[in-house]
Amino acid sequence: MTGQTLIHLQDVSKRFVKGKDTITIFDHLGLSIPAGDFVAVMGPSGSGKTTLLNLLGGIDQPTEGSITFDGGRVDTLTEGQLARWRAHNVGFIFQFYNLMPTLSAARNVELPLLLTSFSRAERKRRVEAALSLVGLAERADHYPREMSGGQQQRVAIARALISDPKLLLCDEPTGDLDRTTADEILAMLRLLNQEMGKTIVMVTHDPEAAKYARRTLHLDKGRFTERELVA
Amino acid sequence: MRVFNEIAVVTTICIKSIPQRFWASFSTVVAVGLVVTVLLAFLAMAAGFQQTLRGTGTKDMAILMRAGSQAELNSGVTRDQARLIEEAPGVMKDADGKPLVSPELYVIVDGVKKTAVPADGNLKKAPRSNLTLRGLGPAGIAVRPGLKIVEGRAFKPGTNELMVGRALQKDFAGLNVGDTVKLGNSNWLVVGAFELGGSVFESELWADTPEVQDLFHRQNVFQSIRARLTGPDALKALSDYAANDPQLKLDVTTEADYYAQQASRTSDLIQKLGWPLAIAMAFGALAGALNTMYSSVAARAQEIATLRCIGFSGTSSFIGTLLESLVLALVGGIVGTLVTWVLFDGLTGSTLSGASFSQIVFTFHLTPAVAVQGIILALVVGLVGGVFPAWRAARIPIVEAYGTP
Ligand SMILES: Nc1ncnc2c1ncn2[C@@H]1O[C@H](COP(=O)(O)OP(=O)(O)O)[C@@H](O)[C@H]1O
């Protein structure tokens, strides 16, 4: 299933300056993620998991080193270019779903499409398709507060998918859900990886969740220790 | 189109989130509304005042006063001067060939506003306000063709009889037909009430000139001369006549121009009181608006960061937040305008006129031009109260999308 390199981090360093102190999160880190991969990232709190996702998703820039996506450099883009790049290439899924409470499910899913030139009718068609894909076609007009956590996360997945990005980044996507619901969401992510070829990087604390991935990266003190999963 | 979609949805999100901060938003609306109400009350007063004075006087009536006196109260005209004017060119004559000229006396007396009448009805103890008493010459009524006696009759020359302006009669106590009014040491009988096109004359008491001269010991002195003009060129003829006669050091203008000038002076004064007060209050409303909008931005930080994450621009957050603030302010402005309209529009007030030092009865008038000024002030509060929070919204770090909501 996996193929050419989609994301490549080379000699990436990331430092935060806090007052007089400089915190080094990554020091000359390297990482390659092939297209179609499903990577779980685990590690203790503060080990830099979220920072890694931010770098992969073009939300934050490395202090040093290069990040390549689909053969093109990402770390050299300006803020505005990055925003457009994210809109086309990355779907984000958050622990707390991050839906707009004042918008219906359909309007939430539509958000990324507002940055495209699709017509209103085309946007509507795509939103319906995405909501059907996550099994929420009937919930289009419902507001987030009227839905369970699992349903909200499925709306968030539909939103992440709507502009057909190659990469999905998930930060603790099941961290706020019970086991059964978590398994539903994880099964859905696996399906997206296997059937639609989405490349997924998922940060999780939950070893059970990591089992859905093709491989797990352990992040500790800014270094990876990779372990292939036993099938 | 894309940019428009983006801004539209962010604005929708911002505005639909207003109920989540209902009380903060509500108090902002109320504060802005209050500012607008105060401002508009003053401006409506100025507009109404101006309208009353502007409606006073006609183009075919000349008013002559001592050169440089500016207002009737400061002027002094002699009987000799009045006689010379009777023979002046441009002055209309009646059917019997008598010139339509009225030397008039203008003095300040006092009266009691209906609102100031004490509970026991004893007018002697009530606080008193200045009123204008005008002494009319024999042609005083003939020179004013618009005059309508709406109750009773005109005063008889040579008696202590009074006619009362309709507006004054409504606003002041003890001025009904048949009432006796004590002016100075003598008693006067109210015999009639008149209307004169809603003008400032309706705030005056009228009596026969010699009687008023007696009362105030001002024999042979008047404040102004009214003269009906024969036509459009008559004013020029009359002024030239006055200018060529060294005995006639008089300013000659039409009554319409005279009152228009009085109007702008007083309404300027009202506006000069109203604006600073409203602006001082606007700073208070501004503090409230800033507070509300900063808390709005803080409450939506994660939503904004999530949108940025998805690819939305900081500009759309800026504009959305700014529009939220402007909407709150606009609602406040509209509420303030409606409150002013309900409470004040059409309300009768009386105020001291700057030029005459006596009470002029007028009606508050909330004109569209006045309302627009209130809305503009509201929008300025919304703009300033929104722009700093909007700037903060645009600078929210995208990483704030993570973490607990
Ligand atoms: N913007 C920032 N400024 C300063 N320090 C940061 C910032 N973001 C993260 N850090 C620090 O970097 C470290 C790694 O954070 P993070 O990537 O969130 O870890 P994880 O997601 O693995 O818990 C933490 O010590 C955190 O305090």
Ligand SMILES: [Mg+2]
């Ligand atoms: Mg984290």
